[in-house]
Amino acid sequence: MHKDFKQILAEHQALLSRVASSYEANESVRQELLQEIALAVWQGLERFNGDASLKTYILKIAHNRAVTHVSKEVKNRDVSQPDDDDIVATAGAIDEEPDYVAARSRQVTSLLEAIRTLPVTMRQVMTLTLEGLSYQEIAEVCGLTKNHVGVLLQRAKTTLQQRMNHE
Amino acid sequence: MNNEKPEQDLTALWQQQPVSEIDLSDVTRRLKHQQRFQRWYIVSDFTGFLIGLGMLIYSWEKLPLYMALVLCGVMVCGGVFTGFVIWLRRHAVLASFEDTSHYRETLKKQYLSNQRIARITLHSAWSSELILLVIWGIAAVVGDLSWKSFVDKGGVATFIIISVLMAGFGYWAYKREQKFKQEYARLVSQEQNDLFP
Numbered sequence: 389m390h391k392d393f394k395q396i397l398a399e400h401q402a403l404l405s406r407v408a409s410s411y412e413a414n415e416s417v418r419q420e421l422l423q424e425i426a427l428a429v430w431q432g433l434e435r436f437n438g439d440a441s442l443k444t445y446i447l448k449i450a451h452n453r454a455v456t457h458v459s460k461e462v463k464n465r466d467v468s469q470p471d472d473d474d475i476v477a478t479a480g481a482i483d484e485e486p487d488y489v490a491a492r493s494r495q496v497t498s499l500l501e502a503i504r505t506l507p508v509t510m511r512q513v514m515t516l517t518l519e520g521l522s523y524q525e526i527a528e529v530c531g532l533t534k535n536h537v538g539v540l541l542q543r544a545k546t547t548l549q550q551r552m553n554h555e
Numbered sequence: 556m557n558n559e560k561p562e563q564d565l566t567a568l569w570q571q572q573p574v575s576e577i578d579l580s581d582v583t584r585r586l587k588h589q590q591r592f593q594r595w596y597i598v599s600d601f602t603g604f605l606i607g608l609g610m611l612i613y614s615w616e617k618l619p620l621y622m623a624l625v626l627c628g629v630m631v632c633g634g635v636f637t638g639f640v641i642w643l644r645r646h647a648v649l650a651s652f653e654d655t656s657h658y659r660e661t662l663k664k665q666y667l668s669n670q671r672i673a674r675i676t677l678h679s680a681w682s683s684e685l686i687l688l689v690i691w692g693i694a695a696v697v698g699d700l701s702w703k704s705f706v707d708k709g710g711v712a713t714f715i716i717i718s719v720l721m722a723g724f725g726y727w728a729y730k731r732e733q734k735f736k737q738e739y740a741r742l743v744s745q746e747q748n749d750l751f752p
Contacts (some may be wrong), residue, residue, distance in 0.1 A: 394579050405574035419575055426577045427585050432652055452651045452658040459742040492571065497569045508745040518569040531654030554568055
């Protein structure tokens with residue numbers, strides 16, 4: 389059974405890593421958060437009964453763990469320190485022009501910074517949308533109505549575009 | 556305004572961020588470590604209470620009535636407190652599988668409860684000293700304890716040692732209360748800018 393859990397974690401590690409990056413800028417703390425999330429998901433998998441999709445169940449646990457992390461961790465250090473400077477956009481980076489990759493990497497950094505400034509519910513709605521979840525699935529993860537999800541998403545998009553254009 | 560294109564752009568950007576790998580051997584190690592700690596918590600929660608109960612039952616017939624009543628009161632309060640802490644811990648674990656709004660509400664309640672527990676612990680530090688003094692006082696009034704026998708049995712030294720320990724215990728509880736206040740405040744500040752809190 390544990391082997392299956394490990395396999396599920398391995399299959400979802402990119403997804404979980406992106407959840408961690410939406411809450412934590414510092415690379416080493418982000419890795420620590422990812423480990424904590426993985427542990428919480430592993431424990432949660434024992435209770436998974438198939439009522440919802442595995443992806444939404446995992447995301448629910450991951451966001452819950454991340455919220456706890458933010459409330460506990462931030463007081464311990466200076467969050468304003470630059471953390472995402474070394475980001476290099478991954479997809480298509482090998483064949484493309486260095487200038488294009490650099491510009492794309494700056495955009496990724498800008499997006500991550502803007503997302504981390506969103507209030508927590510809006511941030512969750514936005515990142516779940518970026519992971520391809522439907523309104524219904526997001527409503528289920530966040531405990532909101534579909535209409536509420538739509539309103540929050542619209543506001544989040546507007547805020548993100550404004551903040552990214554300012555940078 | 557067409558929002559489809561910007562959303563596609565953001566999704567593409569989002570998916571291009573570099574991702575980290577999970578260290579599965581570390582997760583396995585943490586899981587075992589946590590399981591050991593959870594068992595230890597359960598054992599430690601019950602052990603102190605059961606030892607006290609056992610001693611009370613064992614020495615019941617030798618105890619004066621006032622002492623038996625005081626100890627019964629302490630045991631009842633201790634039992635209720637232990638049960639409450641266990642319930643809180645289990646409640647917090649189960650909440651992590653609920654939706655995120657429900658979880659945040661539970662987390663806030665948990666931080667508030669933890670603040671209360673820390674405050675109770677803080678007050679229990681000085682009140683346990685007071686209870687000790689009351690017991691000794693009653694013993695002196697009913698003639699079970701004289702000042703000479705109190706001093707000869709190391710009562711003064713015992714009182715000083717307990718005072719120092721309780722002062723440290725109280726300070727620790729105070730720091731915990733401050734920590735949970737900060738965690739609660741941080742959680743609330745995350746939500747304050749929400750459109751529909």
